[in-house]
Amino acid sequence: MDKIELNKCQKDKIAEICAEFGNAPGELINVLHKCQGHFGYLPEEVQREIARHLSIPVAKVYGVVTFYSFFTMQPKGRHSISVCMGTACYVRGAEGVLEELKKELKIDVGGVTPDGKFSLECLRCVGACGLAPVMLVDEKVYGRLEPKQIKGILAQYE
Amino acid sequence: MDTIRLTIDNREVEVEKGTTIFQAARQMGIDIPALCYMKLDNLGVENRPGGCRICVVEVEGRRNLAPSCSTVCTPGMVVHTHTMRVINARRTVLELILSDHPKDCLVCPKNGRCELQDLAARLGIREIHSVENAAVSTYKKDTSPSLKRDMDKCVMCRRCETMCNDVQSVGALSAVNRGFMAVVAPAFEQRLVDSNCTFCGQCVAVCPTGALTEVDHTGKIIQALMDPTKKVVVQTAPAVRAALGEEFGMEPGTLVTGKMVAALRRLGFDEVFDTDFAADLTIMEEGTELLDRLGRFLGGDKTVKLPILTSCCPAWVNFFEHNYPDMLDVPSSAKSPQQMFGAIAKTYFAEKIGVDRKDLVVVSVMPCLAKKYECQRDEFKVDGNPDVDFSISTRELASLIKSANIDFLSLPDEEFDAPLGESTGAAVIFGATGGVIEAAVRTAYEIYTGKKLDRIDFKELRGLDGIRHATIDFNGTPVNIGIAHTLGNARKLLDGMRAGMYNFHAIEIMACPGGCIGGAGQPFHHGDSSVIKARMDAIYREDAGKKIRKSHENPYIIKLYEEFLGHPMSEKAHHLLHTHYFDKHD
Numbered sequence: 001m002d003k004i005e006l007n008k009c010q011k012d013k014i015a016e017i018c019a020e021f022g023n024a025p026g027e028l029i030n031v032l033h034k035c036q037g038h039f040g041y042l043p044e045e046v047q048r049e050i051a052r053h054l055s056i057p058v059a060k061v062y063g064v065v066t067f068y069s070f071f072t073m074q075p076k077g078r079h080s081i082s083v084c085m086g087t088a089c090y091v092r093g094a095e096g097v098l099e100e101l102k103k104e105l106k107i108d109v110g111g112v113t114p115d116g117k118f119s120l121e122c123l124r125c126v127g128a129c130g131l132a133p134v135m136l137v138d139e140k141v142y143g144r145l146e147p148k149q150i151k152g153i154l155a156q157y158e
Numbered sequence: 159m160d161t162i163r164l165t166i167d168n169r170e171v172e173v174e175k176g177t178t179i180f181q182a183a184r185q186m187g188i189d190i191p192a193l194c195y196m197k198l199d200n201l202g203v204e205n206r207p208g209g210c211r212i213c214v215v216e217v218e219g220r221r222n223l224a225p226s227c228s229t230v231c232t233p234g235m236v237v238h239t240h241t242m243r244v245i246n247a248r249r250t251v252l253e254l255i256l257s258d259h260p261k262d263c264l265v266c267p268k269n270g271r272c273e274l275q276d277l278a279a280r281l282g283i284r285e286i287h288s289v290e291n292a293a294v295s296t297y298k299k300d301t302s303p304s305l306k307r308d309m310d311k312c313v314m315c316r317r318c319e320t321m322c323n324d325v326q327s328v329g330a331l332s333a334v335n336r337g338f339m340a341v342v343a344p345a346f347e348q349r350l351v352d353s354n355c356t357f358c359g360q361c362v363a364v365c366p367t368g369a370l371t372e373v374d375h376t377g378k379i380i381q382a383l384m385d386p387t388k389k390v391v392v393q394t395a396p397a398v399r400a401a402l403g404e405e406f407g408m409e410p411g412t413l414v415t416g417k418m419v420a421a422l423r424r425l426g427f428d429e430v431f432d433t434d435f436a437a438d439l440t441i442m443e444e445g446t447e448l449l450d451r452l453g454r455f456l457g458g459d460k461t462v463k464l465p466i467l468t469s470c471c472p473a474w475v476n477f478f479e480h481n482y483p484d485m486l487d488v489p490s491s492a493k494s495p496q497q498m499f500g501a502i503a504k505t506y507f508a509e510k511i512g513v514d515r516k517d518l519v520v521v522s523v524m525p526c527l528a529k530k531y532e533c534q535r536d537e538f539k540v541d542g543n544p545d546v547d548f549s550i551s552t553r554e555l556a557s558l559i560k561s562a563n564i565d566f567l568s569l570p571d572e573e574f575d576a577p578l579g580e581s582t583g584a585a586v587i588f589g590a591t592g593g594v595i596e597a598a599v600r601t602a603y604e605i606y607t608g609k610k611l612d613r614i615d616f617k618e619l620r621g622l623d624g625i626r627h628a629t630i631d632f633n634g635t636p637v638n639i640g641i642a643h644t645l646g647n648a649r650k651l652l653d654g655m656r657a658g659m660y661n662f663h664a665i666e667i668m669a670c671p672g673g674c675i676g677g678a679g680q681p682f683h684h685g686d687s688s689v690i691k692a693r694m695d696a697i698y699r700e701d702a703g704k705k706i707r708k709s710h711e712n713p714y715i716i717k718l719y720e721e722f723l724g725h726p727m728s729e730k731a732h733h734l735l736h737t738h739y740f741d742k743h744d
């Protein structure tokens with residue numbers, strides 16, 4: 001992953017979020033949540049800043065970020081695609097859908113296309129099992145998917 | 159004392175409230191197997207995540223098996239440590255761990271000293287099943303100057319994490335990732351050299367498997383010893399003689415100084431010298447520095463930096479370079495004994511015998527892994543040639559002895575070579591927490607007051623408490639002394655000092671529990687702190703038995719100053735025996 005430089009404004013934002021939670025080490029998860037909400041992801045530099053403000057080792061921050069699947073160190077694409085890998089979807093062919101997406105986008109799960117347009121990830125059951133297999137593009141749900149539909153769906157996005 | 163009664167394996171027992179089932183069983187001579195659990199009594203070291211479940215037992219009235227290491231006894235509890243259900247559960251857990259573990263025990267650096275091997279033998283595992291779909295994880299190996307990480311062998315006991323965070327307060331390691339990918343790693347899974355690791359090696363000292371091991375230099379040493387163009391000399395740190403015997407089945411606390419010297423000679427070292435000689439030299443330099451600062455302070459000079467901090471532990475040096483960059487001028491500028499030895503060997507001694515420094519190989523045997531890092535620091539090299547070429551651990555020395563067909567137990571006692579092999583009792587006690595400062599006091603007192611000490615033992619400076627202090631009366635001048643061992647305690651002491659809680663003139667800090675006797679290069683203690691205590695007693699026994707017990711009375715030290723250095727803190731001494739520190743804060 002490329003290192004990024006944080007500008008003053010971004011650093012202030014992190015400081016502000018940490019302060020909001022009293023710079024308390026016990027609030028790490030909440031701080032990470034809010035920071036991810038703000039930046040879209042949690043790059044190394046952001047984690048280092050958080051560690052500094054909460055006075056905890058950066059290794060611990062990284063440990064938490066890698067433990068919970070909803071934290072990500074990858075920037076998201078403009079459109080984020082999530083494929084459900086829950087049992088129902090899996091049984092009804094989610095893997096084929098995922099393979100097709102990987103092929104079309106030429107990225108792996110967790111990756112972003114070089115033009116920054118799409119990012120790809122997997123989810124557990126999204127509660128739409130009746131429509132399995134299911135994928136989400138941003139907020140929109142696509143159900144009863146077949147691999148051959150993928151190309152057309154992707155073409156609808158700018 | 160509040161006690162409760164319970165029954166374990168059909169026997170009643172009375173234990174202190176708060177005791178775990180595991181400890182209660184131990185007290186009755188029942189040795190429940192454990193993997194993640196580790197405790198060093200009296201040293202404030204405990205790892206009890208309750209995660210591996212090797213230690214499970216059956217508790218009547220409970221549906222699930224209980225991890226005994228983290229389940230506290232309750233009154234009337236009825237526990238069974240050896241039932242079919244327990245046996246099966248333990249084996250299942252272990253088989254699962256083994257299924258995600260490489261099977262290269264025969265060539266593993268931990269072969270023969272691995273707790274996972276022991277456990278597999280003890281539980282009688284005869285087959286390793288592979289779990290379907292559970293691809294065995296593979297990680298990049300990470301080699302630093304001191305230690306190696308091979309995370310394929312990690313069983314996630316998290317002992318290293320406890321040492322690095324709770325005991326050392328360094329925080330270089332943390333559990334990262336989930337499931338089969340879970341390991342303990344530095345932030346962003348960067349290399350240890352790029353992290354704030356101090357190379358204290360305490361994670362290595364407790365790792366049950368081959369996941370964390372020291373960098374092994376034994377091969378290079380054999381090569382140097384076999385090379386006819388090289389003159390190879392060795393120095394041995396004080397703590398080594400108090401522990402080496404353990405590697406050959408001797409009781410902890412057996413002193414093997416004479417046999418160690420004999421073994422080194424048989425290994426082919428041209429001269430067998432003693433780091434203790436350099437420890438005496440350290441006292442001369444550090445003690446003089448202390449008196450110089452103290453004298454100026456008492457004379458009203460407000461610019462002097464007090465307290466003076468010892469600087470002979472390289473992990474501690476790394477720690478303050480990372481964490482206290484604003485205090486780089488506070489520690490003594492004296493090099494560690496290992497480096498003082500190297501500097502003198504490659505100048506004074508090399509000149510004496512007419513050998514070029516490039517053809518003189520200096521090997522150190524240390525209880526320590528941080529010394530491996532230390533001896534390759536750039537400031538300890540001359541034109542790329544290091545003052546100390548290789549630093550090996552007590553364990554590596556044992557391996558060398560075994561591989562050279564030497565029957566250690568039947569060796570005679572032999573003496574160190576002159577001139578760099580002569581030392582005093584003050585140097586020996588460097589190996590235990592409090593020893594450096596006691597040695598410094600013995601010399602500083604006599605120089606400062608001009609009087610002979612009527613007692614040489616300063617018992618008030620000894621012991622295993624993490625933070626200790628004492629005031630020594632320098633003939634009317636009270637000198638306040640602080641001592642800390644483990645970096646966590648060092649941090650507490652320093653932060654307390656900054657907050658104005660203490661008023662010290664001199665502080666000794668050692669990174670390892672108990673001091674160097676508990677160093678990460680020593681034979682594995684496997685969580686038994688009585689081993690460390692026994693080594694400590696051995697160190698003070700060696701001191702008590704020495705003819706000369708004050709550094710400034712070492713005749714070869716006196717001669718070294720006369721012939722070569724001039725006087726302590728002379729320009730030449732400064733150049734060879736002192737160093738400076740770097741800001742490594744990120």
Ligand code: SF4
Binds near residue numbers: 322328330356
């Ligand atoms: S060597 Fe010491 S500081 Fe480095 S990771 Fe291990 S315990 Fe932490």
Ligand code: SF4
Binds near residue numbers: 314342370
């Ligand atoms: S590296 Fe060793 S001590 Fe650390 S968690 Fe893994 S097995 Fe345990």
Ligand code: SF4
Binds near residue numbers: 474673674677
């Ligand atoms: S206490 Fe001794 S063994 Fe431990 S790191 Fe320091 S010098 Fe090395």
Ligand code: FES
Binds near residue numbers: 087088125127
């Ligand atoms: S399994 Fe995919 S929506 Fe439930």
Ligand code: FES
Binds near residue numbers: 191212
């Ligand atoms: S030893 Fe008790 S859970 Fe690991």
